């Protein structure tokens with residue numbers, strides 16, 4: 493496949509439910525779908541497939557083709573399209589999606605393989621040259637900066653045991669870590685991995701059920717929430733967090749932002765949600781912005797090189813050069 497045939501449809505917003513036809517197209521290996529909590533991306537190739545897929549993605553805000561599509565995927569994988577610029581979670585999500593799609597052995601999977609291999613190499617290169625030492629480029633490192641001083645007394649309560657909780661947990665530094673999750677078994681598994689990593693760190697799993705979780709909310713110094721908002725439980729959680737305690741730290745809720753109904757959490761002391769976190773980040777220093785801008789430029793340059801034949805298996809064509817012209821102009 494030539495780079496000019498690569499296509500990316502992008503919905504730059506949370507899409508809760510995938511259209512059924514798109515689920516089928518992904519299952520049949522006709523579309524490579526990357527679905528995260530912040531966006532939906534559909535990778536395909538050839539005009540025909542775009543004609544079939546675009547009506548399925550009504551929410552698509554952008555369509556990229558050729559070198560522009562590659563540059564977009566590279567920016568995405570480097571975390572440069574994320575609301576937390578430069579974050580690394582998205583690369584893990586992309587890799588997971590690709591491994592599952594590649595296993596389908598569909599024609600599209602075979603066509604995309606050389607591009608994905610180049611992409612993962614380019615991500616490594618851009619990250620190591622332009623994004624290393626970026627600071628607070630993961631939710632975990634950002635959360636650590638916002639919580640009280642290390643060694644402060646009192647446990648940190650982590651709500652959730654999914655992907656975000658897994659990446660945040662190692663960064664939490666209270667005297668003790670408590671984990672509460674809807675599925676206690678998943679919390680036990682996460683606790684097991686954390687104990688393996690750091691045997692000296694006390695990690696306790698809160699038994700499942702609202703009562704035990706709320707008791708933990710009342711006793712914790714800091715709380716970090718890595719689950720979506722819960723209409724049934726959030727009022728009780730906010731009330732438990734308002735209860736007086738020996739040492740009150742920070743409540744960081746990564747599952748909600750300002751776009752939803754915040755009334756459940758009205759008056760919750762020392763609370764930051766995702767929007768507040770992103771706002772703090774925007775105030776970050778010039779150095780970080782300059783680093784991100786250099787990484788963005790590197791993504792464009794990489795896609796130009798790929799279009800010029802630096803793909804390991806494909807030569808470039810005149811159409812790619814037209815794509816390059818549109819990228820630089």
Ligand SMILES: NC(=O)c1ccc[n+]([C@@H]2O[C@H](COP(=O)([O-])OP(=O)(O)OC[C@H]3O[C@@H](n4cnc5c(N)ncnc54)[C@H](OP(=O)(O)O)[C@@H]3O)[C@@H](O)[C@H]2O)c1
Pocket residue numbers: 529581582631651652653654655656657673674675678718719720721722746747748766
């Ligand atoms: N991943 C990211 O990079 C990222 C970035 C910013 C914000 N977020 C937000 O963080 C939250 C978790 O994301 P994730 O990526 O960790 O997802 P995930 O891997 O799917 O894990 C979801 C977590 O939420 C819990 N959960 C889901 N629905 C629930 C419900 N109705 N009641 C109680 N618990 C429920 C799950 O519990 P079980 O284990 O019992 O299923 C699990 O702990 C989401 O709101 C997401 O929008 C994620």
